Amino acid sequence: MINKVVNTVHEAVAGIFDGATVMISGFGEAGSPVELIHALIDHGAKDLTVVSNNAGSGHVGLAALIENRQVRKIICSFPRTAISVVFPELYRKGEIELELVPQGTLAERIRAAGAGIPAFYTPTSVNTPLEKGKEKRMFNGREYVLENAIYADFTLVKCAAADRYGNLIYNKTARNFGPVMCMAAKNSIVQAKKVVEVGDIDPECVVTPGIFVKRVVEVKDPADESKLVEQERRYPW
Amino acid sequence: MINKVVNTVHEAVAGIFDGATVMISGFGEAGSPVELIHALIDHGAKDLTVVSNNAGSGHVGLAALIENRQVRKIICSFPRTAISVVFPELYRKGEIELELVPQGTLAERIRAAGAGIPAFYTPTSVNTPLEKGKEKRMFNGREYVLENAIYADFTLVKCAAADRYGNLIYNKTARNFGPVMCMAAKNSIVQAKKVVEVGDIDPECVVTPGIFVKRVVEVKDPADESKLVEQERRYPW
Amino acid sequence: MVERKKTEGWSKDIIARKVAMDIFDGAYVNLGIGLPELVAGNIPEGREVIFHTENGLLGMGKQAEPGKEDPELVNAGKKYVTAIPGAAYFHHADSFAMIRGGHIDICVLGAYQISEEGDLANWSTGNPADIPAVGGAMDLVAGVDTIFVMTKFFTRSGEPKIVKECTYPLTGKQVVSRIYSDLAVIDVKEGRLVVRELAPGITFDFLQKSTDAKLFSGTE
Amino acid sequence: MVERKKTEGWSKDIIARKVAMDIFDGAYVNLGIGLPELVAGNIPEGREVIFHTENGLLGMGKQAEPGKEDPELVNAGKKYVTAIPGAAYFHHADSFAMIRGGHIDICVLGAYQISEEGDLANWSTGNPADIPAVGGAMDLVAGVDTIFVMTKFFTRSGEPKIVKECTYPLTGKQVVSRIYSDLAVIDVKEGRLVVRELAPGITFDFLQKSTDAKLFSGTE
Numbered sequence A, B: 001m002i003n004k005v006v007n008t009v010h011e012a013v014a015g016i017f018d019g020a021t022v023m024i025s026g027f028g029e030a031g032s033p034v035e036l037i038h039a040l041i042d043h044g045a046k047d048l049t050v051v052s053n054n055a056g057s058g059h060v061g062l063a064a065l066i067e068n069r070q071v072r073k074i075i076c077s078f079p080r081t082a083i084s085v086v087f088p089e090l091y092r093k094g095e096i097e098l099e100l101v102p103q104g105t106l107a108e109r110i111r112a113a114g115a116g117i118p119a120f121y122t123p124t125s126v127n128t129p130l131e132k133g134k135e136k137r138m139f140n141g142r143e144y145v146l147e148n149a150i151y152a153d154f155t156l157v158k159c160a161a162a163d164r165y166g167n168l169i170y171n172k173t174a175r176n177f178g179p180v181m182c183m184a185a186k187n188s189i190v191q192a193k194k195v196v197e198v199g200d201i202d203p204e205c206v207v208t209p210g211i212f213v214k215r216v217v218e219v220k221d222p223a224d225e226s227k228l229v230e231q232e233r234r235y236p237w
Numbered sequence C, D: 001m002v003e004r005k006k007t008e009g010w011s012k013d014i015i016a017r018k019v020a021m022d023i024f025d026g027a028y029v030n031l032g033i034g035l036p037e038l039v040a041g042n043i044p045e046g047r048e049v050i051f052h053t054e055n056g057l058l059g060m061g062k063q064a065e066p067g068k069e070d071p072e073l074v075n076a077g078k079k080y081v082t083a084i085p086g087a088a089y090f091h092h093a094d095s096f097a098m099i100r101g102g103h104i105d106i107c108v109l110g111a112y113q114i115s116e117e118g119d120l121a122n123w124s125t126g127n128p129a130d131i132p133a134v135g136g137a138m139d140l141v142a143g144v145d146t147i148f149v150m151t152k153f154f155t156r157s158g159e160p161k162i163v164k165e166c167t168y169p170l171t172g173k174q175v176v177s178r179i180y181s182d183l184a185v186i187d188v189k190e191g192r193l194v195v196r197e198l199a200p201g202i203t204f205d206f207l208q209k210s211t212d213a214k215l216f217s218g219t220e
Helices: A009-013 A034-043 A061-067 A086-092 A103-115 A178-184 A225-230 B009-013 B034-043 B061-067 B086-092 B103-114 B178-184 B225-230 C012-021 C035-042 C092-100 C137-143 C204-210 D012-021 D035-042 D092-100 D137-143 D204-210
Strands: A021-024 A048-051 A071-076 A097-100 A119-122 A136-139 A142-148 A152-162 A185-195 A215-218 B021-024 B048-051 B071-076 B097-100 B119-122 B136-139 B142-148 B152-162 B185-195 B215-218 C028-031 C050-053 C057-063 C081-089 C106-109 C113-115 C146-151 C176-181 C184-189 C192-198 C215-217 D028-031 D050-053 D057-063 D081-089 D106-109 D113-115 D146-151 D176-181 D184-189 D192-198 D215-217
Touching (some): A009 A034, A009 A185, A009 A215, A021 A178, A034 A061, A034 A152, A034 A185, A061 A071, A061 A086, A103 A142, A103 A178, A103 C092, A152 A178, A178 A185, A178 C092, B009 B034, B021 B178, B034 B152, B048 B061, B061 B086, B103 B142, B103 D137, B152 B178, B178 B185, C012 C146, C012 C176, C035 C057, C035 C106, C035 C146, C050 C092, C092 C137, C192 C204, C204 C215, D012 D035, D012 D146, D012 D176, D028 D035, D035 D057, D035 D146, D050 D092, D092 D137, D106 D137, D204 D215
Parallel strands (some): A021 A152, A048 A071, A071 A097, A152 A185, B021 B152, B048 B071, B071 B097, B152 B185, B185 B215, C028 C050, C028 C106, C146 C176, C192 C215, D028 D050, D028 D106, D106 D146, D192 D215
Antiparallel strands (some): A119 A142, A119 B119, A136 A142, B119 B142, B136 B142, C176 C184, C184 C192, D050 D057, D057 D081, D176 D184, D184 D192
16 A cells, blocks of 8 residues: 655654755745754754755754754755845855755756756856856757756655645645655655545645655644744754 | 637637647547637638647547648647548648657647747657657766757647636646647637636646636537547538 | 935836836736835736736735735745735746746846846845845846836945946846836837936936936937 | 467466566556556555556546546546546646656556567557657656566567567667566566566477577576
8 A cells, every 4th residue: 555654754854864965845934844854953964965945044944954064055046035144154154055046947957857857958047147157059049058957865845735645735835846846856755734535635636746755744733934933943942 | 807718719719820830739539629620720721830649530620620731740749540541641642741759758848838948858769760860968877869849829728617817727638738738839729618707716726827828718518529530520511 | 426316216106106007908927026016006907917926826916914924825025925816826847937938928126237238137246245146037037028127226325226237247138128217217229228208307417427328318 | 480379378467467466566657558558457456556647647547437438538548547536637748757757667568579688669660651650658668767568479470579679660779677478578687688487388499489589598
């Protein structure tokens, strides 16, 4: 029988190894799998390359993972936020590596990995400093740069509901990078607000089909990252 | 006010010009917009390049469009079916051009056009006769071919329900090429079994957001292509 | 640098209204973070405009009312928003397919600098001490045909934002269609800056003296 | 060509059962058109296998009962099927992302020819009079790690399908993992054909004499 549901966030993140590439869903706090990230902090894997749109806020979630010195490099589009303190500090000290990628290119490179496309051409970043080092090429009279797929060993994702097959639905704009990150990683690990019976999710409305998911754990009342930041919480607490 | 709904299939296909590239959704009869195709036959635009997975059955729908000599070239993955008679005949006489594309490459080339990706690399067709004329390149020790996006002037699509914004949902495996074809065409023309009120489609379950759709027409009782073929119907009737 | 009178020029709301007036009925529009967000509230009655936010929503509505914020319903600026009836949610790759694929009609962005030829710099000051962050800006200028810039004419320190050549790192080359500032509305037409409208009390000469970029009068 | 006894060899259902026995619990499996379709009905009890059909369905169920056919619910062979609880529908680009991206565990295909090195030809006879049609076959062999072939050992005209070099146009090079035929189950291991199991009454010598491909015995 297929049952991807595990009982604890710690079981869910088991096996994440030192040096792994880990994708983390979320656009700011929306869709950020805070409980899975905290489990990864407890787990302790280090030297990670993290792929995520942002670089975390305050001292919880992704910011805490960085603060705990588990992240060697981050690939993201927007590491700067008003309440981002951990990443800027380490970055200025040269203690964390940054690969800055335009947001749409980031999403497409992740999708490409999941779709078996090793590389594609895009107009984004042409004639800007971010085209540096990229191969350029004309198609139909316009210039494009070549971008490579970003593959991952693990993905940590937050969603609204999941079944034991790993079929997922999301909530509003918390969907963001979740679906493509699940595609791109060998092992997608999902925290769901609700685990439902097989058949409860309308087959027409499944956003991430189970084939892209390895493990599911129910986290009924996930923390609001912004509230934790407001309360100046720090993980580990 | 945004209202993409028109009253007749003939209004829907108005403006399709001679020489246009027209994508037609469907996998066999599932999702094939028979009424829109028949309207295009009445309309009469010729010299068309048609992009569709198959090449039609019997003497209705896409087969009838071909039989009516409106199609100069077809880009598809599987033109051969048990009940396909029109295309084979014209093809053997050299009166219609065929570009044969592996099914997944076809889908991805169509999506690429819609996503602003002019070209991408894929492993499909490497070391086969279909790699002929394509640029090859190694990534991570494996060989890939370069494939270009397929753009279209028009797309004819069948769906289950649409609202006046052009948001679409589909029915089961009739979804197939519809969503990517709507993305790839400048003008996507949709026949919906039902036109519903704005707000009736759950925003979490919209498959084709209205931004990809130009015109919608309600066709309440679309024909089953297979029944028409069984009955040996011919269009125009 | 000529001295400028602080009281002159249009208010933010007037600029927003001018931008909004140029957005056609039925347009799909993406609004950048900051000033451009004001455009949404200024669409003329009778026009229906669909707002896209690149984090996965078509049909963005008003900002959420206090107490009704949903941390999972935000815009690109991470502000709590709402969705209109007829909205659609989608993932990031689909969202940027809309942008890169040319499906968005108009994008309104802020700017650090705009050059004579319509080059835009709005993502990095080039200061090595600043954390570089690009977000979706480069995708938007590469993918959307009509790029409106909405900005103050001068920076806080009094430098003009319209310049002969951008000194800040570019977001895109020759991408801006029109600049809506507090002092003037300026078109970028065939690589020339054409002043379309001046705010009350602002003269063409004043504007020209404020920037090293060559300006043309719209009535010339 | 040696003469073969028509009565020898496994039935289609026995072959299907052998394939099914090699599909692990929890596998995602794509079945080609024709013989491979029989595999679905032969999955051993207690195993849960999810069938993918490339026209946009994960969780394909049994064929539709007569009278309950839905023309909008078909498999890749355009046969009327059903969907299991927990199924998901998606569009063609997403469906082939599953295939090309390496997410399908096992694909069972038919064959015209299989070479010594595991090359597969199953889409074109190369006859100019035939209408060429490729469908999803090339995507499947390029994207799925484990390709099982399920086929009769001989063609109707008595030619062996296992050959030294394919004379038909290739679907993919070095892609086949294992061949399930009516006469034998043969592994493709490091570019060699290793006979794993022989049908009752079939000898290794008979098999070797039937093909110009070099065969190895699994017990050698």
